[in-house]
Amino acid sequence: MLFNSIIYILFLSIVVLAFYIFPSRIRWIWLLIASVGYYLSFIPIFILLLGGLTVINYFLAKWLAKIPEEKTSVLFILAILINLLVLSFFKYFNILFPGNQIHLYSVSLFIGNEPINKMILPLGLSYFTFTLLSYLIEIKRKNILPEKHFGYFSLYLFFFPKIAQGPIERPQQLIPQLHQNRRFNYTMLVEGLKLMLWGYFKKLVVADRLAIYVNAIYNNSEKHNGTTLLVATIFYAFQIYADFSGYTDIARGSAKLFGFDLMDNFKRPYFATSIKEFWNRWHITFSTWLRDYIFLPLAYYLSGRMKKTSYLFISTENWIYLIVSITTFGICGIWHGVGWNYLFWGVLFGIYLTYSNWAKGFHKNLRKLLHVKKTSPYLLFYKMLTTFMLVLLGWVFFRAATLTEATKIIGKIFTSAGAVFYHSPYDLIYSIIGILLLIILDSKREFFNNRFSILYSRYQGVRIAGIVTIVIIILLIGVFDGGQFIYFQY
């Protein structure tokens, strides 16, 4: 039951309607049933795995909070290891057992069962595991107490708008909301629907349209020239952004219909003026997870261990930044997929961050030398463009099937010019229209946040006209045969 399917809209309508009809004390049960039902609509057998993890972690967390502090470390490490081992087992199953004969079945209410003849990563397991780790770490840090109510704990993990693809919710953020009595709230409901509409626009009009060209080119990259590959890579940058942020908008919008606020994942990342800022705007719940649970603790640990002021003429602070950045982003790469290209993609961002940190002083001096103000629009534009190009380079590794293919594509981009390939000019035109609409609307939010608002205009007529226009644009140029969301596989 993908978010971009009619069955999801029907499912959501029924669940929301019943949620407000049921008395508040049993609403959590209804939401939990709906969430489990939602999960069962993919590959049902995996519910046993997620259910098992829920039970184990519920008791581990309670135990962790109960035992004396000096004894928590062993249990904590054990708990973390259990979750990571399960995730790794499924993530690397096909490498550990090549040629396995696992038979799974996906379910479709109206089509029937469809066989899958290889092991695939259980839907949402990465997000589920990271949510659990976050929960355990926060308990270990004594920032929260373990949730006593097994039902609410399960709902925190299984809540259907976020189970498949995040946002990776922190326990402090979501669990208290689950306990609160939710009443029908007109403003929240309307806001949720608008967010969903915007999400569908990004997914159907932009992401799925761009996917047609990107898939055609990247699936036959050896046959295309550098110009075509460059265009496909630029398209991919917008495709993945529109796809994932579109999904997040639909997820957040769906949650708002029940009165819950999920964390935001994207803040117009291609307007970032540095790689650091890019990660503050891209997949925010994941990047902050990495920051809070890997980057900062590791930096803190190393600063306690590396006593000298410098090593090999490089300051300790710089060494720590290098080690921590590369480790954190290496993990980020591995989390995204099995393959050297993903690891390289992650490490590349670690290198970017280290360079920008080490060269901070140099850039400052250069700016002063050239008499360029920090707030100069030209400088900001230049920084925005270079950041985008560096991110673009990373996307080649992310999208290519292997590291070798990625290096070949980059080689071609720099050496083999030629005419841009297209099968149908219309796909290119619709793709460019989609990108332009996305850039215009994002620019408006980035630079003129409180002005020229359409969906949030103070005039009701403008708001309604805006909603109707977006629906008509989706019907006119949206792609309705598009596939699943890119981040489902991670």
Next chain:
Amino acid sequence: MERSYINQVVRFFLRLVLILFLVLIIDRGVGMILSHYYFHQHRGEESKITFIIDSTVADVVIFGSSRADHHYVPEIFENRLHYSCFNAGADGNYLLYSYALFNTIVKRYSPKLIIFDIRPYELGNIASEYDRLSILLPYYQKYPEIRHVIELRGPFEKFKHISYIYSYNSLIFQILKGNLGSGKSEGPELKGYTPLNKTMVPEKIGTWDICDIPVDNNKVNLVKDIISTCKKKNIELIFVHSPIWITMQKSNCHNILADICSENGIRYIDMSNDSTFINRPDYFEDISHLNDKGARIFSNMLSDKISHPY
């Protein structure tokens, strides 16, 4: 229940109804405009489909994908068989599409001969072929005889057609192009045939292993329906596998089709690896398609086989 609470609920539903009503009105208006201009196109792929559905009265009609479109020269069939002929092949569209067009044609009249160009895995279950049926969406409202084919796309297809715009999704520029320029159709003298003029760079003859494509029962039923309709209407029917550069492994799908044909006394002509075309790159534009030179030779050979069956 508090009054303000009820007010909020009522307000929400009233706004929702208002927005849905506005969407419906605009959808109808825009959809009708698009429909008008769609069916008035005089060039492009869409105008060919409309012509096939509405106007063709040829004695011989050829159905199939791009391989039909580029392999069958109507002029040669006309000269050799002394029947009028139209090539209804279309790039990237296969049995499901051909079946829909077949239905519209046999509802209007009975051609003397129908040729289906097929691939050995024609009856295979290939999801993208259902997506490709989107090319027929504009005909859903107007031609009830093809609705059941379009509805094979998914369980919600009929509900999607509540929207008028949906049928013309992503067609604005095609409609614009089809309505601009001269009023004369593109290449009417070719009768649906699109010649390819390049010659392929010789490459090693590979093998396509297509044995593991599962059989699509929908398609098996469609083939049976085509055969029974042709029998009822006394239309001669031939399934043809035209030449290809690659050596094809015979698949389950191929065997099933051959069996159905033999059970029903329908001719199945397999020229996929005919010796005339083997190792002749000058007859091909690429591994799947004959060029005009190859197409003319093939059309002559096939006409011979049709006129002299034994």
